[in-house]
Amino acid sequence: MKITVVGTGYVGLVTGTCFAESGNEVICIDVNKEKVAQMKKGHIPIYEPGLETLFHRNIKADRLKFSTDLQKGVQHGEIIFLALPTPEDEDGSADLSYVMDVAGKVGEIINADSSANYKIIVNKSTVPVGTAEIVTELISKKTNKKFDVVSNPEFLREGFAVDDFMKPERVVIGTDSPEAQAKMRRLYEPFVRSGNPILMMDQRSSEITKYASNSFLAMKITYMNEIANFAEKVGADVDKIRIGMGTDSRIGKRFLFPGIGYGGSCFPKDVKALYKTGLEHQYEFKTLKSVIEVNDRQRKIMIPKILTYFNRDLKGKKIAIWGLAFKPETDDIREAPALYMIDELLVEGADIHVFDPEAMDNVKQKYGKRISFGENMYEILEDAEALIISTEWNIFRTPDFDKIKKLLKNKLIFDGRNVYKAAEMNDNGFTYFSIGRKPANIPRKLWKAF
Numbered sequence: 414m415k416i417t418v419v420g421t422g423y424v425g426l427v428t429g430t431c432f433a434e435s436g437n438e439v440i441c442i443d444v445n446k447e448k449v450a451q452m453k454k455g456h457i458p459i460y461e462p463g464l465e466t467l468f469h470r471n472i473k474a475d476r477l478k479f480s481t482d483l484q485k486g487v488q489h490g491e492i493i494f495l496a497l498p499t500p501e502d503e504d505g506s507a508d509l510s511y512v513m514d515v516a517g518k519v520g521e522i523i524n525a526d527s528s529a530n531y532k533i534i535v536n537k538s539t540v541p542v543g544t545a546e547i548v549t550e551l552i553s554k555k556t557n558k559k560f561d562v563v564s565n566p567e568f569l570r571e572g573f574a575v576d577d578f579m580k581p582e583r584v585v586i587g588t589d590s591p592e593a594q595a596k597m598r599r600l601y602e603p604f605v606r607s608g609n610p611i612l613m614m615d616q617r618s619s620e621i622t623k624y625a626s627n628s629f630l631a632m633k634i635t636y637m638n639e640i641a642n643f644a645e646k647v648g649a650d651v652d653k654i655r656i657g658m659g660t661d662s663r664i665g666k667r668f669l670f671p672g673i674g675y676g677g678s679c680f681p682k683d684v685k686a687l688y689k690t691g692l693e694h695q696y697e698f699k700t701l702k703s704v705i706e707v708n709d710r711q712r713k714i715m716i717p718k719i720l721t722y723f724n725r726d727l728k729g730k731k732i733a734i735w736g737l738a739f740k741p742e743t744d745d746i747r748e749a750p751a752l753y754m755i756d757e758l759l760v761e762g763a764d765i766h767v768f769d770p771e772a773m774d775n776v777k778q779k780y781g782k783r784i785s786f787g788e789n790m791y792e793i794l795e796d797a798e799a800l801i802i803s804t805e806w807n808i809f810r811t812p813d814f815d816k817i818k819k820l821l822k823n824k825l826i827f828d829g830r831n832v833y834k835a836a837e838m839n840d841n842g843f844t845y846f847s848i849g850r851k852p853a854n855i856p857r858k859l860w861k862a863f
């Protein structure tokens with residue numbers, strides 16, 4: 414099939430590449446000229462495990478092309494995917510301007526193209542309920558030619574995006590048009606050969622399914638973060654509680670790991686957007702309101718502990734941070750909890766030194782020379798007063814603790830992701846703070862102070 418993907422970010426590039434991998438002829442369109450030039454030269458602009466091999470293979474096979482020319486893209490594709498940003502607007506709602514702008518242009522191009530046949534325009538972006546209808550109306554104003562608008566939300570996880578796209582647990586397709594349903598089914602069938610479902614539904618239900626899923630996961634994490642905060646207060650161990658809860662199959666083991674809050678390009682904005690859409694329809698999601706509030710607090714939960722430890726004086730103190738990306742296996746730093754901590758620590762005058770395996774270039778663009786970047790994870794520890802862990806990359810899991818002890822000025826770790834076992838840290842002689850567990854090597858009478 415001839416496929417066009419407009420927007421070549423984390424979702425668009427993975428979508429385009431994976432469709433090419435299943436034999437389709439794909440053109441990926443992006444407004445970012447530099448990005449397109451890079452991709453044309455065979456350079457991949459994002460870090461996503463497994464993507465590079467497929468990217469090169471399909472470029473070589475001439476099935477995957479890149480362009481800045483929307484007209485060329487629209488003329489090429491029988492199915493046109495919009496994988497455009499839908500960032501958070503000032504009032505918390507989803508900013509639909511990218512989607513509307515491109516949808517309008519797509520309508521004009523279809524109208525001007527005398528050879529244009531039936532087209533399917535697919536909202537792959539996460540968009541509020543009713544958007545497919547608005548896009549349909551917009552394009553209808555531009556052309557009388559035959560088209561359908563389909564909602565097809567994407568559920569891939571950054572860091573596992575290729576696997577998730579190639580073997581999705583489900584594909585959600587929102588359209589009542591039998592012609593669009595048949596074409597979309599044909600496109601996705603190679604990806605669900607093991608029997609996972611392609612779920613056909615109306616546009617509105619499909620649009621809400623995406624927000625309902627992300628908000629539920631954000632809520633599950635947030636609930637666990639609150640249990641962790643409470644466990645810490647009463648001297649319980651959240652690891653034990655987590656396992657006790659997770660073995661109940663109704664609850665499940667996943668998304669029960671407490672930490673310094675959720676981040677990334679999706680959960681924060683999607684929870685807010687669903688809350689806002691609810692209000693627009695005179696419905697207040699009280700659960701989501703709490704999720705937003707608790708997560709805002711959780712992202713900075715380590716800061717009072719750090720300040721208490723240093724008697725509120727961080728001026729000129731060297732603090733090392735391991736992990737910047739919002740989660741492991743990605744270079745994405747959007748809404749990363751690490752950045753919220755860095756901002757707070759900078760206000761306190763700390764001298765911040767950071768290391769992340771993939772996300773440092775992105776963080777350099779944000780902070781420039783205001784913080785220092787290490788070549789490796791150990792270099793930044795030299796004479797640091799404390800180490801903070803904010804992303805649970807695998808390389809941080811079994812470090813050389815003797816080396817850490819030698820390099821750090823204080824044997825002090827604030828672990829925002831519970832990467833280590835508290836008992837081991839105790840035996841290793843570290844003063845160790847984590848989430849929802851007793852601090853190690855802090856006298857019991859002082860626990861409450863933190």
Ligand SMILES: NC(=O)c1ccc[n+]([C@@H]2O[C@H](COP(=O)([O-])OP(=O)(O)OC[C@H]3O[C@@H](n4cnc5c(N)ncnc54)[C@H](O)[C@@H]3O)[C@@H](O)[C@H]2O)c1
Binds near residue numbers: 425497567568569
């Ligand atoms: N990142 C994820 O994990 C994920 C997962 C599921 C769904 N989503 C949703 O998918 C959508 C895209 O997310 P993303 O993370 O891929 O975004 P992104 O910011 O990584 O990529 C968006 C791309 O669109 C391009 N673009 C902007 N305006 C354009 C225009 N007018 N024409 C052509 N290209 C244009 C940008 O240059 C950029 O390359 C969002 O709605 C997001 O909520 C994201």
